[in-house]
Amino acid sequence: MTVTDEITLFVNPTAGRGRGARAAQPAASALRAAGFSVRTVLGENAVDALTRARAAVEGGTGALVAVGGDGMANLALQAVAGTGTPLGLVAVGTGNDFARDLGIPVRDPVAAGRMIAEALKEDRLRDVDLGRVHGMREDGSRADGSRDGGARADGTWFGTVLASGFDSRVNDRGNRMRWPVGRFRYDLAIVAELAALRPLPFRIRLDDGEVREIEATLVAVGNGSSYGGGMRICAGADLQDGLFDITVVGDCDRRTLLTVFPKVYRGTHLAHPKVTVHRAARIEIQAPDVTGYADGEPLGPLPLTAECVRGAVRVALF
Template structure:
């Protein structure tokens, strides 16, 4: 019989309103009871976390992300580049990457999953702004209403978690101005007056919104969803459709697919871009060198 897997849990203490440290305790106990080696460390910040990932991978540990999608996204890139294996213990507000992988949420099921589920290879997204450093993203990159909504969520302190994304989305719609986006998919370019553009490797974002229902995490392709400009009333009315993916049937929604996406955009103010719930900066204006999102097929080994 082979030895049990060993684990390094890296915990974002702020995820889920501070729920992440509490979530790790029963899972770590069950794994130790099963004979596994478990180390639990609270994330001390991105630079120090990269060093912890490298040390864990060199020991042969599975690196477990304990937090939300932002924590998963950062660790996914670090684990991928170190050649390790990632585990995900969902303990954030969104948990959309865990949702896409169909991961369990109860401690006993999570422990069983970590011990016995096979490792699979999934794609990552590489975000490369002109003149800036590249960043690996696990789920999606987006600009427009959704980037503004994500920024509003980050500032919410008293709104119940299950209401944060819907409330933020409605607030973002209420104040949005459409941008002019240039979207190039594998060299084929088109311009859109749009409310939002999403480049997705995973179907879900925003705590269960099925924004890219056709996305598959290991097909070597990215799904691009463009929601063209509409009235605020029309956007609010159609907003619930995004939860089951039926928004893609609306005439103002365009779905594209490719491996390399180039993005530029102009708006009344610079258009923000986000990835997995975290800000990534601004899209370069029309006429400038584009930002590039491209797929890295099978870049991440994950228990899932």
């Protein structure tokens, strides 16, 4: 494979409280030092930025390099998935879970820029799986049998985890809060959601065709292993096996959830009797009054269908 000399830097200047803007220049300098021409895409907003990124890909850019966190990586995936255009990550956001899963250095834009340059020059690229979310079945109906035009999530790609249940409700609450700023806002949202904790009636269908109706605290669909900055909710997920790891946390009370939750950073929560794991290439998932999130970005209300697409994106790695 021959990579063109022009690289597109896809920048979120607000990522990590301004780290995105500060990281763009040293990353660009590292790429230029390796002989690449670098152009930068910012965009006035997410829609405009994605339009510009897609135009760069369609124009034959040698790679799209996302500078920011998981949200910026997710936006970049919408431009490069299925195209063969390599994706590079300069991970300087808060969570950086997709980069960590790929073994890419985080919060070191110089190292990341050099790594991307070397990978492109040496053809050190890997095709990895992505999840793709749909709000409707192939016959045009939603997963609940209705025909209301589908969800906003139709065709959205994701790299890490699709969250639904307690974790997505924490996101909902945290996103509504205007104070405090940063991660502490989500810590407060966790406390508030714990106070209101109750199991939810989920209905899931995997690719074996069996419908499972369960009371659960959350259902996490993992293409990658972690979300939320290192919470290994789907610890066994493999980015190249063509399957999701689907973690179901059952009907926990607050005490049980507080016992299980700290273990998620090591992945040892999977051994708890309230936790089960399924592996499947496709899942239909529904529950009342629950929003789905993927890579930390809102997808819209359940029901949703997700499929694991093998080798959907080519990534520059060490």
